[in-house]
Amino acid sequence: MPMEKRFFLETFGCQMNVVDSERIVDLLQGIGYGQVAEPADADLILLNTCAVRDKAERKVYGHLGRYKPLKDENPALILGIGGCVAQQEGEKLLTKLPYLDLVFGTHNVHKLPEMVRAVENNRVRCHETEFLDRETRLQLFPTRTFADTVTRFVTVMQGCDNFCSYCVVPHVRGREISRPSAEILHEVRQLAASGVREVTLIGQNVNSYGCKGENEMSFARLLAEVDGIEGIERIRFTTSHPKDLSDELIDCFGSLKKLCNHIHLPVQSGADRILNLMNRGYTREQYLAKVLRLQTVCPDIRLTSDIIVGFPGETEEDFAATLSLMEQVRYADVFSFIYSPRPGTAAAGLPDTLNPAVRQVRFDRLLTQQEEISRSWREADQGRVFEVLVEGESRQGNGQIFGRTTWNRIVNFEGDRSLAGSLVPVRISRVYRNSHLGKLVEN
Ligand code: SAH
Ligand code: SF4
Numbered sequence: 001m002p003m004e005k006r007f008f009l010e011t012f013g014c015q016m017n018v019v020d021s022e023r024i025v026d027l028l029q030g031i032g033y034g035q036v037a038e039p040a041d042a043d044l045i046l047l048n049t050c051a052v053r054d055k056a057e058r059k060v061y062g063h064l065g066r067y068k069p070l071k072d073e074n075p076a077l078i079l080g081i082g083g084c085v086a087q088q089e090g091e092k093l094l095t096k097l098p099y100l101d102l103v104f105g106t107h108n109v110h111k112l113p114e115m116v117r118a119v120e121n122n123r124v125r126c127h128e129t130e131f132l133d134r135e136t137r138l139q140l141f142p143t144r145t146f147a148d149t150v151t152r153f154v155t156v157m158q159g160c161d162n163f164c165s166y167c168v169v170p171h172v173r174g175r176e177i178s179r180p181s182a183e184i185l186h187e188v189r190q191l192a193a194s195g196v197r198e199v200t201l202i203g204q205n206v207n208s209y210g211c212k213g214e215n216e217m218s219f220a221r222l223l224a225e226v227d228g229i230e231g232i233e234r235i236r237f238t239t240s241h242p243k244d245l246s247d248e249l250i251d252c253f254g255s256l257k258k259l260c261n262h263i264h265l266p267v268q269s270g271a272d273r274i275l276n277l278m279n280r281g282y283t284r285e286q287y288l289a290k291v292l293r294l295q296t297v298c299p300d301i302r303l304t305s306d307i308i309v310g311f312p313g314e315t316e317e318d319f320a321a322t323l324s325l326m327e328q329v330r331y332a333d334v335f336s337f338i339y340s341p342r343p344g345t346a347a348a349g350l351p352d353t354l355n356p357a358v359r360q361v362r363f364d365r366l367l368t369q370q371e372e373i374s375r376s377w378r379e380a381d382q383g384r385v386f387e388v389l390v391e392g393e394s395r396q397g398n399g400q401i402f403g404r405t406t407w408n409r410i411v412n413f414e415g416d417r418s419l420a421g422s423l424v425p426v427r428i429s430r431v432y433r434n435s436h437l438g439k440l441v442e443n
Contacts, residue, residue: 007033008042012060013050015202015238016173017083019142019153020109021048024082026144031113039067044078044116049085051168053340060085064097071099078102078119082109087172088343090129105129106173110140131174141179145190150391150421152196156184156222157203161212162241164268165279165346166308166339169204178203178210181217185225192231197421198389199226201237207244220248227256233423234389235259236408239266243281245290254297260406261298262332265291266306270325271318274311277350284325291329302332302377302407309366310339310359312352319362323369332377332407334370338363378409378431385441386411388426390419402435410435 007028011021024046025035039045045067050056064081071077080102081093087105094100101119104112108128115126132140142155157178160170188199201222203209210216217225219237226235235258242265252259269275272283294301307322326334338359341348388403394412395402401415403424412435413426426438 005033005043006036006041007044007046008036008039009046009048010039010063011048012056013048013052013084015153015200016155016158016204017048017050019155019202020083020106022144023109023142024048024112027110027112028116031116033116040070043076044080045070046080046082049081049083051084051088051172051342053337053342055340057085064100068099078116080104080115080119082106082112084168084172087129088168091127094125094127101125103127103129105131107132107137107140134175134177137174137177138179141183143183143187145187146194147191147196148194150196150389151198151200152191153202154184154187154191154199155179155203156201156206156219156237157209160204161208162205162281163279163346165277165350166311166342168342168345171344173204176205176208176212178212178214178216181210181222181225184222185229188226188229188232192229195421197232197423198234198236199232201226201235202239204239205241205244206237207240207246207249211244218246218248220246220252223249223252223256223259227258233258234406236262238264240264241281242267242287242290247293250290250293251297253294253301260408261301262304262407263294263301264304264306265294267325267329268306268308269311269314269318270322271314272321274314274318277313277347278308278311279346284321288325288328300406303329304333305329305331305335307334307336307366308339309336309363310354312339312347312350312354314339314354314362323366326366326370326373330373330377331370333374334366336363336366336370378433378436381405381409381428381436382431383428385425385427386438387423388413388438389423390415390421392420393417405436411438412436413438413440415440 011017036042049060071079078101082104086103093103102115111128118124118126159174159176161176163170209219267287270284386405388411390401390403394400400412402410402412411426425441427441428436428438430437
């Protein structure tokens with residue numbers, strides 16, 4: 001019997017990459033590769049990469065550099081890179097990095113087995129970064145109808161047509177395409193039958209699901225269908241673009257029992273002038289009107305957001321508008337980023353006179369203000385009893401189990417592993433920055 005080959009896979013970036021990596025695992029197992037946890041034990045090392053900010057991209061090169069000595073020691077080792085950096089740089093990567101064997105783009109994950117075989121058999125170096133046509137892409141949506149976890153991501157759409165001026169995603173993920181609803185619902189039913197209790201419907205811009213003349217149901221309708229699937233207890237979705245957040249979708253937070261009371265609704269900036277330069281397609285007032293409607297249909301809803309600090313030309317007044325919007329909305333959490341120019345994007349061509357130190361100071365001010373608000377949300381949970389969907393053993397490795405509240409806060413508590421998959425009442429006894437500690441309420 002030939003010894004099984006081994007691969008090591010490292011995943012960077014967003015939930016789209018997480019799902020692509022699962023597919024990579026399936027495909028490699030299909031050609032006789034087993035996954036290992038240590039790069040030094042592998043015959044094949046793959047990086048699934050993120051290009052959204054320069055820092056993310058530099059990290060990829062840093063890690064690749066770390067694997068180079070392994071290749072020097074073992075020339076038979078295959079080193080490959082996929083995902084958004086691979087898509088952005090393409091064949092150039094093979095020139096830039098002579099120790100690299102293969103480069104596969106965001107539409108070419110399915111070609112991985114034949115590429116690996118080609119490298120193994122012929123020691124050729126190869127790259128595949130062509131974008132595919134709609135028909136082919138429709139056949140290639142990531143699917144998994146069985147899972148041994150309580151929660152699952154389900155891809156409903158891919159790509160993005162929004163072209164926010166700072167963002168590389170439309171360039172590296174291609175045009176928007178929605179997956180047929182029948183396929184999505186079939187997958188969710190199968191997952192529910194295999195024990196999954198929570199699904200998160202994912203895409204770069206889920207709110208425009210079915211909006212590209214695909215003669216399909218709206219995203220709100222899709223949610224209502226998922227809500228009716230037996231076995232599923234909770235539904236989440238991400239990411240939402242505010243401009244495509246319809247009243248019909250907002251109303252789901254009032255009408256669908258299983259939809260969690262949380263929405264991630266990235267605002268990016270609180271200043272109309274900057275929102276316009278970002279090509280976001282909404283004003284501060286329009287955004288706040290949607291927030292108000294969300295809070296009206298679901299008074300218990302909590303919002304989270306993404307914010308970019310220091311977009312080219314951002315004035316002190318623009319930045320103050322962002323801070324005041326954050327005060328007004330009172331997000332439970334904010335993911336903030338210092339603006340990073342990305343190749344090929346419109347914003348990269350804007351005059352940029354902002355000093356890096358000014359960006360850093362604004363970023364720190366934003367963090368400080370938000371931490372105050374996040375802390376008050378956390379503290380408000382102290383002593384209250386929440387319904388928690390138990391996911392399994394706590395990652396802290398102390399024998400506790402963990403689950404999440406409707407707002408996606410992690411709660412660790414003493415309990416039996418067999419509770420995984422159940423909704424249980426838990427009283428919050430201590431609040432920490434990243435999780436709560438609780439006690440199971442026995443009835
Ligand atoms: N499709 C999602 C996620 C996009 S990327 C959405 O539209 O919300 C995730 C976040 O990264 C963005 O929301 C934005 O805040 C940030 N981001 C994207 N490009 C960036 C850039 N060039 N510089 C800094 N932050 C950026
Ligand atoms: Fe990027 Fe804007 Fe598309 Fe989000 S909506 S992926 S920020 S272009």
